[in-house]
Amino acid sequence: xxxxxxxxxxxxxxxxxxxxxxxxxxxxxxxxxxxxxxxxxxxxxxxxxxxxxxxxxxxxxxxxxxxxxxxxxxxxxxxxxxxxxxxxxxxxxxxxxxxxxxxxxxxxxxxxxxxxxxxxxxxxxxxxxxxxxxxxxxxxxxxxxxxxxxxxxxxxxxxxxxxxxxxxxxxxxxxxxxxxxxxxxxxxxxxxxxxxxxxxxxxxxxxxxxxxxxxxxxxxxxxxxxxxxxxxxxxxxxxxxxxx
Amino acid sequence: xxxxxxxxxxxxxxxxxxxxxxxxxxxxxxxxxxxxxxxxxxxxxxxxxxxxxxxxxxxxxxxxxxxxxxxxxxxxxxxxxxxxxxxxxxxxxxxxxxxxxxxxxxxxxxxxxxxxxxxxxxxxxxxxxxxxxxxxxxxxxxxxxxxxxxxxxxxxxxxxxxxxxxxxxxxxxxxxxxxxxxxxxxxxxxxxxxxxxxxxxxxxxxxxxxxxxxxxxxxxxxxxxxxxxxxxxxxxxxxxxxxx
DNA sequence: GTTCGATTCAAACGATCGTTTTATCGAGGC
DNA sequence: GCCTCGATAAAACGATCGTTTGAATCGAAC
Numbered sequence: 019x020x021x022x023x024x025x026x027x028x029x030x031x032x033x034x035x036x037x038x039x040x041x042x043x044x045x046x047x048x049x050x051x052x053x054x055x056x057x058x059x060x061x062x063x064x065x066x067x068x069x070x071x072x073x074x075x076x077x078x079x080x081x082x083x084x085x086x087x088x089x090x091x092x093x094x095x096x097x098x099x100x101x102x103x104x105x106x107x108x109x110x111x112x113x114x115x116x117x118x119x120x121x122x123x124x125x126x127x128x129x130x131x132x133x134x135x136x137x138x139x140x141x142x143x144x145x146x147x148x149x150x151x152x153x154x155x156x157x158x159x160x161x162x163x164x165x166x167x168x169x170x171x172x173x174x175x176x177x178x179x180x181x182x183x184x185x186x187x188x189x190x191x192x193x194x195x196x197x198x199x200x201x202x203x204x205x206x207x208x209x210x211x212x213x214x215x216x217x218x219x220x221x222x223x224x225x226x227x228x229x230x231x232x233x234x235x236x237x238x239x240x241x242x243x244x245x246x247x248x249x250x251x252x253x254x255x256x257x258x259x260x261x262x
Numbered sequence: 263x264x265x266x267x268x269x270x271x272x273x274x275x276x277x278x279x280x281x282x283x284x285x286x287x288x289x290x291x292x293x294x295x296x297x298x299x300x301x302x303x304x305x306x307x308x309x310x311x312x313x314x315x316x317x318x319x320x321x322x323x324x325x326x327x328x329x330x331x332x333x334x335x336x337x338x339x340x341x342x343x344x345x346x347x348x349x350x351x352x353x354x355x356x357x358x359x360x361x362x363x364x365x366x367x368x369x370x371x372x373x374x375x376x377x378x379x380x381x382x383x384x385x386x387x388x389x390x391x392x393x394x395x396x397x398x399x400x401x402x403x404x405x406x407x408x409x410x411x412x413x414x415x416x417x418x419x420x421x422x423x424x425x426x427x428x429x430x431x432x433x434x435x436x437x438x439x440x441x442x443x444x445x446x447x448x449x450x451x452x453x454x455x456x457x458x459x460x461x462x463x464x465x466x467x468x469x470x471x472x473x474x475x476x477x478x479x480x481x482x483x484x485x486x487x488x489x490x491x492x493x494x495x496x497x498x499x500x501x502x503x504x505x506x
Numbered sequence: 507g508t509t510c511g512a513t514t515c516a517a518a519c520g521a522t523c524g525t526t527t528t529a530t531c532g533a534g535g536c
Numbered sequence: 537g538c539c540t541c542g543a544t545a546a547a548a549c550g551a552t553c554g555t556t557t558g559a560a561t562c563g564a565a566c
Contacts, residue, residue, distance in 0.1 A: 041284050053514085056515075056557090058554090081411070136380070171442065171445050174441050174452070179461045182429065190380075192391075193379065198414075198415065198422075202422070211420075220464045220469070266543080288524065302524090303524080304542095
């Protein structure tokens with residue numbers, strides 16, 4: 019029955035998010051889902067395929083919404099570049115509102131997605147990234163048009179940081195409550211969306227740091243690391259060890 | 263012998279970072295470390311205590327460096343508030359340069375730390391957060407002095423995002439290489455530090471978004487969610503489901 | 507009513523896990 | 537020399553894991 023498959027998927031989604039993939043046994047999933055243990059290997063092939071199916075169920079629609087939003091913003095902008103804030107919104111809003119859909123499994127999938135960005139298993143991460151890769155092209159092009167004066171290398175670093183902030187907000191954890199001593203409400207999805215967009219836009223538009231050596235990165239880095247910040251030498255080692 | 267304990271700690275650090283805590287067996291650790299299996303439960307009490315000892319070994323010095331940096335910056339600033347960039351630097355530079363210490367286990371511990379911020383296990387996360395809590399007070403006060411015009415609630419949200427960007431940069435993952443198509447060099451620690459600081463400072467100083475309802479957060483949120491962005495209604499559900 | 511494919515079920519399989527037990531080793535104190 | 541005790545070694549323990557097996561069950565087609 020389709021009911022069995024969905025119950026397994028929903029329960030697995032929740033338990034994977036709560037306890038982690040490795041720490042969640044198929045017996046725990048089937049017990050809480052009220053189905054037989056062998057049903058997992060019957061409907062899906064293995065535990066890993068279950069996780070794969072779990073993502074495939076929702077990542078498709080999520081990506082469609084992202085692209086659709088970006089399309090609509092580009093259409094209304096015409097020949098002019100889309101405003102940076104719109105691009106960021108198209109990227110983060112669909113995924114951040116995943117948890118707000120009462121018909122779906124709630125916040126479980128969002129937490130799982132946030133944690134997926136730093137997943138230990140390389141093979142599972144590869145699946146996740148392959149779904150992401152097609153969007154990277156679209157958004158990368160949009161970002162470059164919105165920030166034409168920013169060197170691509172700087173832009174990519176900042177997009178990397180932005181994704182980190184987004185992933186962390188998805189994964190949640192009680193950290194916000196600890197930092198804010200209860201002042202901030204982690205369940206305020208609307209506030210989260212607007213604040214994260216504002217944070218990311220500002221970070222993406224940050225002034226170029228004078229401390230960054232422009233010749234870096236293209237592997238044309240000299241053999242001796244340049245001490246960037248002398249007063250912080252206590253934190254680092256004095257010997258040159260930047261090439262790793 | 264002390265050598266046995268250190269070899270276990272070093273190997274565990276590396277394998278936990280590579281494969282994750284649950285996916286790493288004590289047999290794999292002891293095999294690669296060249297020690298007997300029972301040595302783990304002899305020198306440490308359990309696998310979880312091993313992880314605890316692993317963090318205790320380095321978190322202490324890390325926190326000391328953070329506080330010492332903040333102290334020095336505050337001393338040189340005198341009665342004036344410390345520049346925001348300095349506070350951010352004191353917070354992120356010691357941890358980001360953990361991987362650059364050739365005497366230590368390399369990048370393993372940094373990856374582990376980055377992943378710890380969204381650790382599934384609540385009990386292990388509690389240990390990690392308790393080490394962090396003492397610093398939160400110091401840095402929260404410094405941030406508030408550096409950004410006196412920013413409402414505390416907004417500040418805490420932005421610090422939360424900043425920690426997310428930092429944790430993601432620590433956990434690494436090949437995402438930066440994928441985003442940048444090889445243009446950015448993930449091993450460029452100096453560039454990472456300066457760019458992340460610039461990104462975080464800009465995000466922390468972002469202009470206040472007009473979209474954010476000021477009365478939010480204190481749980482005085484109205485029962486009906488306000489549709490913030492009508493054109494994005496396709497992404498969200500039209501019914502009110504913001505209270506979760 | 508029978509057949510057949512799809513689904514569910516109870517039970518077991520082999521493997522691996524964290525932990526414990528027991529024995530062995532080796533350097534210092536008396 | 538014998539004894540002690542911290543450290544190491546080999547082996548086993550009980551539990552749990554993902555997966556498989558083979559029979560039971562069900563509904564629809566003929």
